[in-house]
Amino acid sequence: MPFPPVEPHTTGRLTTGDGAELYWEESGSRDAPALVWLHGGPGTGLGRGGYRRQPDPAKWRIIGLDQRGCGRSTPLVDAPGPALDALTTPRMIADLEELRAHLGVSAWLVAGGSWGSTLALAYAEAHPERVTALVLAAVTTTSRTEVEWITESVGRVFPREWERFAEASTRRPGERVIDAYDRLLRDSDPAVRAEAARAWCEWEDVHVSLTPGWAPNPDFADPGFRARFATQVVNVWSRSAFLGDHGILDRLDRIAHLPAVLIHGRLDVSGPLAPAWELHGRLPLSRLVVVEDEGHGGPTMGDEIGRAYASFGS
Incomplete structure (x- = not known):
């Protein structure tokens, strides 16, 4: 205890x-x-x-x-x-x-x-x-390998949600989803970054949702937190830490x-x-x-x- x-x-x-x-x-x-x-x-x-x-x-x-x-x-x-x-x-x-x-x-x-x-x-x-x-x-x-699992392969468990997540990334042919989000979160347009952060945090809630007693992360309701969290996670994950x-x-x-x-x-x-x-x-x-x-x-x-x-x- x-x-x-x-x-x-x-x-x-x-x-x-x-x-x-x-x-x-x-x-x-x-x-x-x-x-x-x-x-x-x-x-x-x-x-x-x-x-x-x-x-x-x-x-x-x-x-x-x-x-x-x-x-x-x-x-x-x-x-x-x-x-x-x-x-x-x-x-x-x-x-x-x-x-x-x-x-x-x-x-x-x-x-x-x-x-x-x-x-x-x-x-x-x-x-x-x-x-x-x-x-x-x-x-x-x-x-x-771990980054590709959490951003790509685990979509086999959540195919509908992953398809939405991948589409929101506007990834280019041959581009990893994680790299597409890195591109969006480094865009000069704040609106582009805000939408990418929203989609990213929505996916974050999805892939932990099978945990017993799960509830959506209340911090993701804050646009400022979403921006900081998504920007930092994607920056580090896309570069394998x-x-x-x-x-x-x-x-x-x-x-x-x-x-x-x-x-x-x-x-x-x-x-x-x-x-x-x-x-x-x-x-x-x-x-x-x-x-x-x-x-x-x-x-x-x-x-x-x-x-x-x-x-x-x-």
Whole structure:
């Protein structure tokens, strides 16, 4: 069960080397081992702070941040321009290193969900000496194969909705749907971008809709959120997270010594179990937890995240 709600005792804004400002917050014990949570998306932000309820606040220094371009970080990225061009995985890895140094953390447990699991893995591969353990939920590596599944192949499960999604992309002959949306979301016409963001977020609701207890994402009713979310997701997905076609999987030897807990829903249609299974097979110190009755998130998955933290706690 999650711990009672806990509010941050410290918040701040970090100006990064390229001039962006990152919102960060701390809760829990100032003297305990550090844990950093990486939210999904990219582009969702920390939201309502539910991530703070899984770690025991008496045993962890709990750190969260709104990744660049979203939430309370600035500039917000919802349109083409220099801020979008800077929204790359290597730059977000650098952001984490700047935040770690700013907070005086020598090493931390790195946790993340969905896109946050990709960023956590990429960060760990870049700076393995700064990571004590990994806790990853709704595991993704944002490889080209995974992106093509979620934007093309999963249409076999939702053919009517996918056809509408593909038609709205106005894709050209031979153009991937994801690349067509990238083109639209970089268009100079705000109306073109707004319609592309609406269609994209409609599809986002579709491919997670088989999760038990599913309800439409209320944040997608906000045109500003839709623009930020769609722009950031498509920018990163269309470029395989800026990590190459295989990305994370090509550098697993750098983190083979790290303990990890991988938590995934059996019913996750949009992000199938296969990547988590492969990671588990190639990370000798990993433990795979399959939540049989949940998809891309859920209360049991939250409980398993808490158990994973407890297994690493003092």
